[in-house]
Structure formats: structure tokens, C-alpha cells
Amino acid sequence: MAARFAVARAAHQLSSSAARKPSAFACQRWQRPAAMMVVERRLFSGSAAVREKKYTEDHEWIEYSADGKTCTLGISEYAAKSLGDVVYVELPQVDLEISAGDAIGAVESVKSASDILTPVSGTVVEVNSTLEQKPGSLNKDPEGESWIAKLTVEGEPEGKMMSKEEYTAFTEEA
Amino acid sequence: MSLARRALSSFSERLADPASKVQSYISRSRDPYLNLSIEDHILRTSPPDSTVLFLYTNRPCVVIGRNQNPWSEVNLGILHAARQGKHAPMDTEPPAIGDVDIVRRRSGGGAVFHDEGNVNWSITCPRTQFTRDKHAEMVVRTLRKLGVDRARVNERHDIVLDQGLKRHVADPQDTHATAYTAHEGGPRPFKVSGSAYKLTRARALHHATTLLASPNLHIIPQYLRSPAKNFIQAKGVESVSSPVGNIGLDIDTFQERLQEEFAAMYDAGAKRLTVQTVGEEQLSIPDVKKGYEELMTDDWMWSQTPQFTLTLQPYAGVDMDINVHHGIIKAINAKGSRYGTDVLDKIRPALVGQRLQDVGDWHTFLRSRIHPWDDGFDILGHHLENLIPIPKLTKS
Incomplete structure (x- = not known):
């Protein structure tokens, strides 16, 4: 139900300093060989999915599983920083069917409600219930432990999807 | 020419017109569900680079944040006190206050x-x-231009009136301090305006109350103090209660001056900004109507509530925890002696899996679900009706 009320969420300008944070480049580089191997195997099997974190203009990220059938969704470090202290995370219900562009949850911080959007269609298979107990952990590790939901994926993501480098440039523009 | 003008004559079209960079609206409706839905329509359809002012006044209602628990934040039992006649008449003289709506808004x-x-x-x-x-x-x-020199923005982004003694000359340009700002331990400022926000990718909505001349100040705490507060452990957002006060300004004067201040801030006085009036007729816009109906659904009002646990002591020596998730009773656990198991064996099947929003009156509900009935269950019904009543939402 909540999803229908939603519009979008994100982070942009609230703290311009957040944009300048060096972010997880080291981690990114470390991940790349694995990601590229998956790409190569994919090319063989003909799938287009790439196992690398991709970012939306709404400041969510998705990362596909090795078989490309499911993905993990979360909000970016940039978003988590600019929202301020998170006091509540509204998670979707497991088995919820979702369409790209839907709000699948919401975050509340400093009297502000912001929606979490999904760039992919599919079904919610798992939610990170830790966030219900400890919403503040979303500020600490939004791109790791504090993922929001895991989804089975149908079709391609909608809207512009950016690599880490592209996304960092995008947040610095704003 | 005349066709073009007519094409832009509807509220929705003017609102979304990319050339309308600064817009000002006022509602003549007193319906909180409608005003919030018009506001949401403005948030979602005004041009991305525009700035829009919207003023509205609601009939008596309690408005909770998106992620709040109505049972622990609001004294739901007195909302329709006059209609139900179940509770003692309140001290509402003068003036008498009738039904009070309950609304869950979309902002935090x-x-x-x-x-x-x-x-x-x-x-x-x-x-x-x-x-x-x-x-x-x-x-x-x-407010300061209208002579309210005690007004300032506080650290919670609300507006308060300082109650300290005039101590020093304050910078009139500093909207965060006044000459009356008291040190810690001094008289507490009165809150006169509370802020909340809804953020989308491209847009930000800031809305706030402004207590100008409420005749109900003395009873506001009765509505915002729930008898269940100490029995509910809730996820989500808890209210921070503050002493409130009236600013004591004429409503029309305040609205006009605020519209002027807004126009001056964004329009630089280049052209006079016309204020457009909206109201019930906006319900003909499908998006407004949809939002309006959604706000009045039991799903949004009750089942949107973050998970919570209600702890009861309906029977001597029994502590009963009722766990509610997405508005549905998920589990009932009890610690205690005597009545423990056999009572629970009857209560659990009657309650677990039940959506609160479908209960109606607890006494009637329990009687329809528990067989054979024992008058002892009236105590449970009494506790539930007292602590987690589910009043009917106004369908206007």
C-alpha cells in the first residue's frame, strides 16, 4: 500500500561535502576482476546482466547475484549521508510484486519521509529485517550490511543506470 | 488566443505549466484529507524548478506522521466523544468541539x-x-514584521516564541535568536509551528502548522496523550511533546503578509503574484481524488503502522504481549500463572491473524469469536477497547 503513495526519494544537495567523499573505490577495484569474469561467462551464455553495482539517479544501487536471476537493492552512501540520522526504515513485504519505478519502501530522517524506488521489476524475496530493529545502521553501511531488499528480477532495469565512477561524477555535479 | 487561455485555465494545467516558476495557492476547504491531497498533487506535478506556496486550514483533526503509531500517539477514544457518548463529556467550554478527524499524512x-x-x-x-x-x-x-519579535526557528526546525526576559539587543536579521531567548533552565519557549517534510528525487515539500488563534489550546494535550502510551512498544517515530502557545494574530492578516513575503522572496516584486483559490472542485482531478480516497482508507490509517507490541495485564498474574505487524496480530505471548494456558488457548485462535482495522468494537468482536463465552473475557475486551480502539474514519 505504502508504495502507491510514494513518489521518489533521494539525496542530492543536502550536504555537498558528502559528494566529495572518496567513497569505496578501493573496494570497487578489488571487486572488478570477479565482476569481469562474470561478464565473460555471461557473454558466453548470452545474458546481459553484469555483476557490478549499478546506481540510479534516485540514489539507489542494485547488484546482481552470480546467476543474474536476483539482485540486492540498497541506497547509496551519498544518499544515506545527506538524509541525516535515519530513525525508521519501512521495508516492503516479502512476495510483493513490484514494477520498475515503484516505491518499495521509505526512510524517515529528521522529520522527512523519502521513498525507496526500485529500478527493476520483479518480486521481493527477502528484506533486511535488521533495519527494522536498528534503523540507524542504514547510516553506517548503506552499500554493504544495510542493504534494503533482495528481488527476483524480470527484464532489464528502467532508467539510467550508472557505474560507481559515473555515479560519483553525477553526485558531484549536483 | 482565447482558446489558449482557456486551455491553461484549469488548476492542474496552470500548476504544471513550465512557465509558472513561482505559484501561490490558498484553499477554501476545511477538509484535511482534501488539503493534504491537493498539496501532494502540487508536490508531484508542479514544474521541477518551480517554488509553490500553499495555505490551508483544517477543521479540528489530529494529524500523525507517516511512520507513527496512532494508538500510542493519540487518545483515539475521545475523537468522537460527542457521537459515541461512551466517554464523559470533555471540558470543551467554550467552544464545544465535536468530532475530531484522525489523519495519517505522507510526510515524516x-x-x-x-x-x-x-x-x-x-x-x-x-x-x-x-x-x-x-x-x-x-x-x-x-511574524517579526507583524510585531512578533519573540519568534525564532529552533534546532528542531520548528518556530517558537521565546519566553525569557528581554536581556540584550538581538540582531533583527537573525531568525534563530531573539532578545528573549532564555538560557538553559529558563522559561521554556512556546512552540507555535511544527515542521515536517516529504522528499522526492527532484522536489522537497516543507509543511508546517501555525497556531495563530486556536480556541482549543487547553484541550490539545488531551488529544495527544494516549492511555496506551506506556503499554505499547513501537517501532517508528515517537512525537516530541512541547508546550504550545497561540501567536495571537489575525488569520487573514497573517496569510496576506506571508503571501507577500513569499512573493518578495521568489518574485523580486517584478510582477504581482496572483494567489489562486482551490477547494472541493479539485476532487475532479483524478490524481487528487485518488490521493484523497487513499488517505481515508483503513489500510493507510491503521495497517501502515510500524510493528508494535501491546502489553496487557487482563487477568491477575498474567502478562500478555500482543505483537502487531502491518496491522495484523502476529503473535500472543503470555507469562504468568493460573489463567495462563487455558485462557490463551481460547484467545489465540480468536486473535492471531486478525487485521485490527476489521475489528470494529472489541467487545462485539470477541463475543463473535470466542466460544463458549465466559464473562471473564469482558475484561480483555475492556482492556483492548480502552487501549487499541479502532474508530471509524470520517467519510465526508
Whole structure:
């Protein structure tokens, strides 16, 4: 139900300093060989999915599983920083069917409600219930432990999807 | 020419017109569900680079934040006191106050009381230009121009009236301090305006109350103090209660001066900004109508509540925890002696899996579910009706 009320969420300008944070480049580089191997195997099997974190203009990220059938969704470090202290995370219900562009949850911080959007269609298979107990952990590790939901994926993501480098440039523009 | 003008004559079209960079609206409706839905329509359809002021006043209602628990934040049992006649008449003289609506808004924050002495102002602006204080500061400038020199923006982004003694000369340009700002331990300022926000990718909505001349100040705490507060452990957002006060300004004067301040801030006085009036007729816009109906659904009001646990002691020596998730009773656990198991064996199947919003009156509900009935269950019904009543929402 909540999803229908939603519009979008994100982070942009609230703290311009957040944009300048060096972010997880080291981690990114470390991940790349694995990601590229998956790409190569994919090319063989003909799938287009790439196992690398991709970012939306709404400041969510998705990362596909090795078989490309499911993905993990979360909000970016940039978003988590600019929202301020998170006091509540509204998670979707497991088995919820979702369409790209839907709000699948919401975050509340400093009297502000912001929606979490999904760039992919599919079904919610798992939610990170830790966030219900400890919403503040979303500020600490939004791109790791504090993922929001895991989804089975149908079709391609909608809207512009950016690599880490592209996304960092995008947040610095704003 | 005349066709073109007519094409832009509808509210929706003018609102979405890319050339309308600064817009100002006022509602003549007193319906909180409608005003919030018009506001949401403004947030979602005004041009991305526009800034829009919207003023509205609601009939008496309690408005809770998106992620709040109505049972622990609001004294739901007295909302329809006059109609139900179940509770003792309240001290409502003068004036008498009738039904009070309960509304869950889409923005964050805590619970507030609205009535005809309260003006709500809302600003929708680009995300890139948004700060949580910017428009509260605009309102403080308006208030100070009207002679309210105790007004300032506090650290919670609300507007308060300082109650300290005049101590020093304050910078009139500083909207965060006054000559009456007291040191810690001094008289507490009165809150006169509370802020909440809704953020989307490109847009930010800041809306807030402004207590100008509420005749109900003395009873606001009764509505915002729940008998269940100490029995509910809730996820989500808890209200921060503050002493409130009236500013004591004429509503029309305040609205006009605020509209002028807004126009001056964004229009630089180049051309006179016309204020457009909206109301019931906006229900003909499908998007407004949809939002309006959604706000009045039991799903949004009750089942949107973050998970919570209600702890009861219906029978001597029994502590009963009722766990509610997405508005549905998920589990009932009890610690205690004597009545423990056999009572629970009857209660569990009657309650687990039940959506609260479908219960109606607890006494009637329990009687329809528990067989054979034992008068002892009346105690449970009494506790539930007292602590987690589910009043009917107004369908206007």
C-alpha cells in the first residue's frame, strides 16, 4: 500500500561535502576482476546482466547475484549521508510484486519521509529485517550490511543506470 | 488566443505549466484529507524548478506522521466523544468541539492538532534549493514584521516564541535568536509551528502548522496523550511533546503578509503574484481524488503502522504481549500463572491473524469469536477497547 503513495526519494544537495567523499573505490577495484569474469561467462551464455553495482539517479544501487536471476537493492552512501540520522526504515513485504519505478519502501530522517524506488521489476524475496530493529545502521553501511531488499528480477532495469565512477561524477555535479 | 487561455485555465494545467516558476495557492476547504491531497498533487506535478506556496486550514483533526503509531500517539477514544457518548463529556467550554478527524499524512515527523485557529503553510521547491530551515525563516521574518519579535526557528526546525526576559539587543536579521531567548533552565519557549517534510528525487515539500488563534489550546494535550502510551512498544517515530502557545494574530492578516513575503522572496516584486483559490472542485482531478480516497482508507490509517507490541495485564498474574505487524496480530505471548494456558488457548485462535482495522468494537468482536463465552473475557475486551480502539474514519 505504502508504495502507491510514494513518489521518489533521494539525496542530492543536502550536504555537498558528502559528494566529495572518496567513497569505496578501493573496494570497487578489488571487486572488478570477479565482476569481469562474470561478464565473460555471461557473454558466453548470452545474458546481459553484469555483476557490478549499478546506481540510479534516485540514489539507489542494485547488484546482481552470480546467476543474474536476483539482485540486492540498497541506497547509496551519498544518499544515506545527506538524509541525516535515519530513525525508521519501512521495508516492503516479502512476495510483493513490484514494477520498475515503484516505491518499495521509505526512510524517515529528521522529520522527512523519502521513498525507496526500485529500478527493476520483479518480486521481493527477502528484506533486511535488521533495519527494522536498528534503523540507524542504514547510516553506517548503506552499500554493504544495510542493504534494503533482495528481488527476483524480470527484464532489464528502467532508467539510467550508472557505474560507481559515473555515479560519483553525477553526485558531484549536483 | 482565447482558446489558449482557456486551455491553461484549469488548476492542474496552470500548476504544471513550465512557465509558472513561482505559484501561490490558498484553499477554501476545511477538509484535511482534501488539503493534504491537493498539496501532494502540487508536490508531484508542479514544474521541477518551480517554488509553490500553499495555505490551508483544517477543521479540528489530529494529524500523525507517516511512520507513527496512532494508538500510542493519540487518545483515539475521545475523537468522537460527542457521537459515541461512551466517554464523559470533555471540558470543551467554550467552544464545544465535536468530532475530531484522525489523519495519517505522507510526510515524516510527529503528531499535531489542527483547528480553525491554525494556518498550515507549505512550500514545494527544488531539492537542490531545499534546506530544513529556509522557509521556517521566511515565516519568522513575516511574524517579526507583524510585531512578533519573540519568534525564532529552533534546532528542531520548528518556530517558537521565546519566553525569557528581554536581556540584550538581538540582531533583527537573525531568525534563530531573539532578545528573549532564555538560557538553559529558563522559561521554556512556546512552540507555535511544527515542521515536517516529504522528499522526492527532484522536489522537497516543507509543511508546517501555525497556531495563530486556536480556541482549543487547553484541550490539545488531551488529544495527544494516549492511555496506551506506556503499554505499547513501537517501532517508528515517537512525537516530541512541547508546550504550545497561540501567536495571537489575525488569520487573514497573517496569510496576506506571508503571501507577500513569499512573493518578495521568489518574485523580486517584478510582477504581482496572483494567489489562486482551490477547494472541493479539485476532487475532479483524478490524481487528487485518488490521493484523497487513499488517505481515508483503513489500510493507510491503521495497517501502515510500524510493528508494535501491546502489553496487557487482563487477568491477575498474567502478562500478555500482543505483537502487531502491518496491522495484523502476529503473535500472543503470555507469562504468568493460573489463567495462563487455558485462557490463551481460547484467545489465540480468536486473535492471531486478525487485521485490527476489521475489528470494529472489541467487545462485539470477541463475543463473535470466542466460544463458549465466559464473562471473564469482558475484561480483555475492556482492556483492548480502552487501549487499541479502532474508530471509524470520517467519510465526508
